[in-house]
Amino acid sequence: MIEVQDLTKSYGTVIAVDHVSFTVNKGEILGFLGPNGAGKTTTMRILTSYMPATSGTARVAGFDVFNNSMEVRRHIGYLPETPPVYPDMTVETYLDFVARIKNVPAERRADRVSDALRKTSLEDKRTELIKRLSRGYKQRVGLAQALVHDPDVIILDEPTVGLDPKQIIEVRNLIKALAGNHTIILSTHILPEVSMTCDRVVIINKGKIAAVDTPQNLTSQLKGGQKIRIEVQAPERGLRELLGQISGTSRLTVEAPRADGHLSATVEAAQGNDIRSQIAARVVEKGWPLYELHGVSLSLEEIFLELTTDDAAHAQPSN
């Protein structure tokens, strides 16, 4: 449904998207994961034929985004990061307007608007002015706008940003419900969001693709390292020694002792080797008071480090 080949976009000397290639199959939800400024929005803007690429090609629903841009626009629903709504319009007139400029035939327009309102649970806000709606509702209006013409492809730029937890769950469920009939690309910088909604993930960093995989594979791959945090009242030397003795540990960091004499340390261990019990046993053996011992899930930044730095960096001796 979407084929991207060697897509590159540069602004002067700044390269925003660097030879990106991927494909999305019909009915799939593809997650675009990356930190701010990674090139997610730029890629999406090229796919929606908002802006032209510097080089490379992208085809959406069989049409080239540059040479056949009008056809692409007919087949795409797009929700930019801020919902593109007119505050002075009511929800219904706004959706009617969007249906018009998306070339929905007059006889189908009313049905399509009602359908979009129903899918986004906006029926009771139909005659409300958009400026009177809360952030969450505006976001839903933005979603309704993206699907009012029943497009084959829906592109959502950070659809859950700025919503409260309940609204986030609602939007995620809505997106999942849309898959199958529509092919969806969504961008986010929140890792759990991807594993909850997407079939496949493209991790993008500094304009380049760092990984393409299913969320399951990606998470298990990333769980390759287990990270443990410990807080204990002990001499620093002793703690280092103790943790160093446990086999398969790496990247030990010890923070400066706090005023109350507590030491905090993090250590990484290889996969399938839960060293927490070993640590606990040895600490108790020494008679040090143990205050905290828990596994830390890797943050997005660490995943990027994991994916973008080569193995040589991993092998660096821990301090």
Next chain:
Amino acid sequence: MQNLYAIYRKEMGHYFVSPVAYVFIGLFLFLSGLFFNVILTDVTNGAMMAEMRGMSSGIDVPGIVMRNFFGVLSTLILFLTPILTMGIYAEERKRGTMELLMTSPVTEIEIVLGKFLASLSLFAIMLLPTASYLTFMVLHSDPMLPWRMMLAGYAGVLLLGGSLLALGSFLSSLTENQLIAAVMTFAASLFIWVLDLGRNGSAGLGSVLQYLSVIRHYEDFTRGVIDTSSLIYYLSFIALFVFLTVRSVDSMRWRRA
């Protein structure tokens, strides 16, 4: 064509749903009514005084009132069109709705023409009530003033207004800031207005500047004359700025962020 209509309809809705149109029309009608009253009283008094002194009896009071009134209208337009056009693109860019329009199957020409025609329609709607003053005056003038005076005058106002609206739309497409758009439009309008001052300069550059002034051509219309060269001047002025706006809107795709 359908797209153009959709954009036009949206723009008109925007004017009349928000207070924009009402404030704008209300202000304009208040000022134009006030000036019409002042001009009418002044000219009538002046004519009466002249007649009492037995100086002349053939003063064309309605004709003078009409010419002066159209003169005042042009000045009001100079101040009001920047307010009307300032948000036309600047606001859409700021709200991010330009991205919606530009990722929809709508061409830039349809967007620009739809918006231009909507602003021109609002402008015409605003002018319409003032025609009642002049109609009333024409009907009660003796000998009756020819209708073509009034019609030519309004044709001139529409062309002048259309030119300034096209200019203002273009300037609004260059920025996200409405205030900057308004100030630039006012400054640019004023500039092409006062090009007329070149009138006193001798031949050569002076006459070129004079030809380029928007107000110079307007004066013909207020005298009831529709000069083809003036008509062509205004229509090319509008076409030029509509074209530039299309290019400017298109260029948004190539800019960063």
